[in-house]
Amino acid sequence: xxxxxxxxxxxxxxxxxxxxxxxxxxxxxxxxxxxxxxxxxxxxxxxxxxxxxxxxxxxxxxxxxxxxxxxxxxxxxxxxxxxxxxxxxxxxxxxxxxxxxxxxxxxxxxxxxxxxxxxxxxxxxxxxxxxxxxxxxxxxxxxxxxxxxxxxxxxxxxxxxxxxxxxxxxxxxxxxxxxxxxxxxxxxxxxxxxxxxxxxxxxxxxxxxxxxxxxxxxxxxxxxxxxxxxxxxxxxxxxxxxxxxxxxxxxxxxxxxxxxxxxxxxxxxxxxxxxxxxxxxxxxxxxxxxxxxxxxxxxxxxxxxxxxxxxxxxxxxxxxxxxxxxxxxxxxxxxxxxxxxxxxxxxxxxxxxxxxxxxxxxxxxxxxxxxxxxxxxxxxxxxxxxxxxxxxxxxxxxxxxxxxxxxxxxxxxxxxxxxxx
Amino acid sequence: xxxxxxxxxxxxxxxxxxxxxxxxxxxxxxxxxxxxxxxxxxxxxxxxxxxxxxxxxxxxxxxxxxxxxxxxxxxxxxxxxxxxxxxxxxxxxxxxxxxxxxxxxxxxxxxxxxxxxxxxxxxxxxxxxxxxxxxxxxxxxxxxxxxxxxxxxxxxxxxxxxxxxxxxxxxxxxxxx
Numbered sequence: 001x002x003x004x005x006x007x008x009x010x011x012x013x014x015x016x017x018x019x020x021x022x023x024x025x026x027x028x029x030x031x032x033x034x035x036x037x038x039x040x041x042x043x044x045x046x047x048x049x050x051x052x053x054x055x056x057x058x059x060x061x062x063x064x065x066x067x068x069x070x071x072x073x074x075x076x077x078x079x080x081x082x083x084x085x086x087x088x089x090x091x092x093x094x095x096x097x098x099x100x101x102x103x104x105x106x107x108x109x110x111x112x113x114x115x116x117x118x119x120x121x122x123x124x125x126x127x128x129x130x131x132x133x134x135x136x137x138x139x140x141x142x143x144x145x146x147x148x149x150x151x152x153x154x155x156x157x158x159x160x161x162x163x164x165x166x167x168x169x170x171x172x173x174x175x176x177x178x179x180x181x182x183x184x185x186x187x188x189x190x191x192x193x194x195x196x197x198x199x200x201x202x203x204x205x206x207x208x209x210x211x212x213x214x215x216x217x218x219x220x221x222x223x224x225x226x227x228x229x230x231x232x233x234x235x236x237x238x239x240x241x242x243x244x245x246x247x248x249x250x251x252x253x254x255x256x257x258x259x260x261x262x263x264x265x266x267x268x269x270x271x272x273x274x275x276x277x278x279x280x281x282x283x284x285x286x287x288x289x290x291x292x293x294x295x296x297x298x299x300x301x302x303x304x305x306x307x308x309x310x311x312x313x314x315x316x317x318x319x320x321x322x323x324x325x326x327x328x329x330x331x332x333x334x335x336x337x338x339x340x341x342x343x344x345x346x347x348x349x350x351x352x353x354x355x356x357x358x359x360x361x362x363x364x365x366x367x368x369x370x371x372x373x374x375x376x377x378x379x380x381x382x383x384x385x386x387x388x389x390x391x392x393x394x395x396x397x398x399x400x401x402x403x404x405x406x407x408x409x410x411x412x413x414x415x416x417x418x419x420x421x
Numbered sequence: 422x423x424x425x426x427x428x429x430x431x432x433x434x435x436x437x438x439x440x441x442x443x444x445x446x447x448x449x450x451x452x453x454x455x456x457x458x459x460x461x462x463x464x465x466x467x468x469x470x471x472x473x474x475x476x477x478x479x480x481x482x483x484x485x486x487x488x489x490x491x492x493x494x495x496x497x498x499x500x501x502x503x504x505x506x507x508x509x510x511x512x513x514x515x516x517x518x519x520x521x522x523x524x525x526x527x528x529x530x531x532x533x534x535x536x537x538x539x540x541x542x543x544x545x546x547x548x549x550x551x552x553x554x555x556x557x558x559x560x561x562x563x564x565x566x567x568x569x570x571x572x573x574x575x576x577x578x579x580x581x582x583x584x585x586x587x588x589x590x591x592x593x594x595x596x597x598x
Contacts, residue, residue, distance in 0.1 A: 009529070013536050013548065020552030024588040031560050031581045032569050060587045 018043050024052050027069070041072050045079040053084040063092050070095075076102035078128075083135075087112035090119075090137075097122040104128050104150075109135035116160040134159050141165055147172025157182040163190025163209075171195045182206060210267075213251040220283070222252065223259035225290065229267040242271040245302060249277055249309075257286040258306070262299070262321065265292055269302035275342070277309040284310035288317040295323070295332045295362040304339065307370075311345050316370070319355045320363055322385055329362050336365035344373035346407075351379050357415075358385040359397045368404045377411040386418040446473070447481045448496070454489035455481065458496055462503035466495075467539035486537050491530040498543050516542070520550040525566055528554075557593045 009017075018026045018040055026040040046069065053062055062085070080096075080103050082089070087110055100106065103126050110117060116138040124145045132148070133155040140161070151173040161169070161184060170176065176196045183206035194202070195214040204211070205225040213219065245268040249255070260268070287306060293299050307313065323329065352370055357363055371380070380401070384394055398415045441461040448456045448463070463482075464470035472482055484492065501507065501515050523531065528551050535544040555563055564571060571578070582589060 009533065010536060013532055013544075016544075016548045017552050017555075020549045021555060024590075025556055025558075027585055027588040028560055028592075029563070030585070031573065031578055032564055032571065034572050036569070056587050056590055059590075065587050 014039060015042065019045060022052055023047055023069070038074075042075040043073075044076055045081075046070075046073070046077055047079070047081040048084060049081060050084045057084070063089065066092070066096060070099045073099065078102060079105040081105075081107040083107060083109040085110050087115055087117045087136075090117040094120040094122060097126070100126055102128055105131040107131075107133040108137070109133070110137060112136050113158075116158075139165070139169075141169055145169075145172065147174070149173075149175065151176055153178040155180045156184075160184060160186065163192055167193045167195075174198065177201065179203070212248065216252050218254050219252045220254050220256040222255060222257070224264045225259075225261040226264045226267070229263050231266060231270055243274060244268055244271045245273055245305060246277060249281065249306075250279065253279065253281070254283050255281055256283045258284065259288040259290055262289075262291040262293065265289060265299050265302050269298040273298070273301045273305045275308065276305060279309075281306070281310045282312060285312060285314045286317075287313055287315070289319065291319045291321055293321040294318075294366050295321075295329045295360060297328075297332055297335050300332055300336065300362070300366065304344070304369075307346070308344050312348050313346065314348050315351045315353075316349060317353045317355075320357050320385075322356060322358050322388075323360055329360060333361040333365045336362060336369055339369055340372060344369070346370070346374040346376075348376055349374040350376055351381075352377065353381045353383075355383045356385050356418075357382045357397075358388050359393055364397070364400065367401060371401065371404060371406045371408075371411070373407055374411070375407040377406075377408040380411055380413045382413075382415045383418050384415060389417070391417075448492060449481050449483045450487055450489040450492040451485050452489050454492070456492060456496055458499065459503065462496075462499040465499050465502055465540060465542075467541075469538060484538070487534045488530070491527075491534050494527075494531055495534050495538065495540070495543070499540070502542065516546045520546055523550070525551075525554065557591065559592050559594075562593075 018029065021029075023043075023046060026043055029040050030037050048062075048066060053065075056062070056065070066082075077100055080100050082093075085108075090110060093108065097120055106123075106126065106129055108119070113136075116136065119134065119137040119139055121140075121142055123139075124141055127146070127148065128150060129148045130150050131153045132151060133153075135157040136159070138160040139156075147169075152175050154173070154176060159181075163184075166181075166184070170179070173196070175198055177198050178201045179194075179196070179199060180201075180203045182204075191209045192204075192211045193214055194212070194216060197215050197217065199216050199219050201221045202216070202219060203221075203223040205223075207228045208226045209228070209230050211224065211226070211229075248268060284306075287310060289303055292303060303318075307316070349370075352367075352374070354363075354367070367380070367382070371377070382397070384397075389397075394415050394417070398413065401415075402413055438461065441464065442459055444460040445457045446460050446463050446469075448458060448469075450456070460473065464473060469482060487495070498516075498519060501519075502512060507515075520528065520531075528547055532544065532547040532551065535547060554566075558566075563569065573581070
């Protein structure tokens with residue numbers, strides 16, 4: 001075998017091998033020989049995660065390690081990741097961001113629950129960013145912030161930011177395709193308006209006053225698990241000009257996959273719900289209600305409105321709330337029975353999955369309504385409410401559903417007990 | 422070199438693609454061995470594709486930088502990736518197994534061939550594999566494995582080790598894998 005096989009490889013190949021090495025392994029190659037001394041200093045990705053930093057922190061000063069590596073580094077850093085740090089590291093970010101003018105993928109995760117260290121304004125000068133992932137911190141874009149022209153993916157977890165700032169931030173990042181926000185800080189209970197023409201994925205989890213999409217015609221996947229959305233005291237009669245569900249869904253015509261929590265469903269239904277949307281949601285394949293009260297007319301009618309307006313729906317997933325109010329139950333069951341008269345076009349629906357089912361009259365009527373309409377149904381799977389439904393009751397539910405009228409003769413019906421898998 | 426985006430072979434019904442599947446090429450290694458391969462598999466190598474397009478092939482394509490053993494391996498890879506109906510998952514599994522059994526010397530031969538023939542997927546796979554082997558290994562292990570001769574004095578080496586002491590934490594004790 002030839003001597004020094006690795007050094008005879010073309011530079012490009014060596015650089016690429018170093019790129020796949022963890023940072024400290026790459027640093028160690030500097031002591032292989034003089035030829036190798038400065039090969040590592042051009043690696044474009046600097047990853048300081050807990051695998052490399054975790055067992056060093058008791059012995060070494062993390063700040064001086066990062067300082068040193070950045071000082072020796074030459075060329076562009078296109079990916080920078082810091083995921084081991086506590087809030088004490090924060091003040092040093094300023095110095096480091098100066099080295100990251102070419103950075104495309106930036107990840108900063110601070111482990112400091114409850115506090116929101118201010119992230120340096122220098123962040124807003126990194127105009128090459130395509131991916132930004134922040135955990136814990138406060139963001140305050142300066143008025144002169146021009147936007148991230150190339151930003152495609154944005155992940156914010158526990159990042160404190162005023163709703164107005166967030167709105168203008170999104171607006172200034174025209175290439176955004178993916179936005180995931182989990183729990184804004186205390187500042188942010190506000191009104192979200194999202195104007196993102198290239199957005200394909202949007203997920204929000206946390207407190208919120210209101211949410212509205214202005215320009216999101218490509219949005220395909222959305223999940224909203226919201227709390228504290230503004231509600232009026234009582235549900236008024238439906239008036240098309242005010243309808244929230246109409247207003248909201250007309251802005252996202254390409255939606256394919258939608259997940260709503262109870263608060264968001266109530267929010268959509270808050271000004272009354274039409275029987276069906278004027279324009280079908282022709283791309284919708286997957287619809288999920290993560291907790292819905294099937295005994296509340298507003299929520300049920302909102303769900304039915306979405307189902308009726310989604311002729312290509314293939315899969316429906318529901319987590320039922322269970323019993324809260326016995327009086328509503330009767331009214332809702334009656335309402336659902338009446339709906340049987342109007343046709344629901346469900347020619348593609350193949351799978352229905354319902355969790356936390358307790359066999360309430362309204363729940364049963366809801367399922368019967370779907371069985372009556374879904375001509376292509378293959379599987380109805382019901383998971384009964386934990387500790388609440390006896391084997392006998394499950395059997396009775398099964399009998400009742402199995403003998404009710406069904407549009408699809410070959411649909412399999414399964415009712416089983418909750419189990420931890 | 423021209424960068425071309427190739428559609429994965431399969432499902433394609435255009436007559437040109439059909440022709441490529443049935444047409445075979447002959448690749449000749451540095452030690453004179455000849456291998457037949459369908460054109461659709463061969464052109465997953467951008468270098469070969471360019472040679473075919475420039476029509477400098479003339480039936481047999483000589484590859485003076487690749488020996489027979491390495492070329493046989495590369496052809497196995499190309500055939501799998503040109504296979505009709507092989508799912509991405511299947512190919513991924515194949516890639517994993519393909520490189521996992523290779524000794525370091527073989528990995529270097531293959532990485533050189535993949536670089537020369539411009540086969541992106543294979544190049545990525547082998548580079549990652551080489552890096553995986555180097556992870557957590559001592560400087561001495563890397564020197565021995567890659568036949569690198571140190572030209573540092575022991576004092577210089579000691580000094581550098583001190584300077585980057587944190588980079589030596591958690592290094593495996595030398596065991597051959």
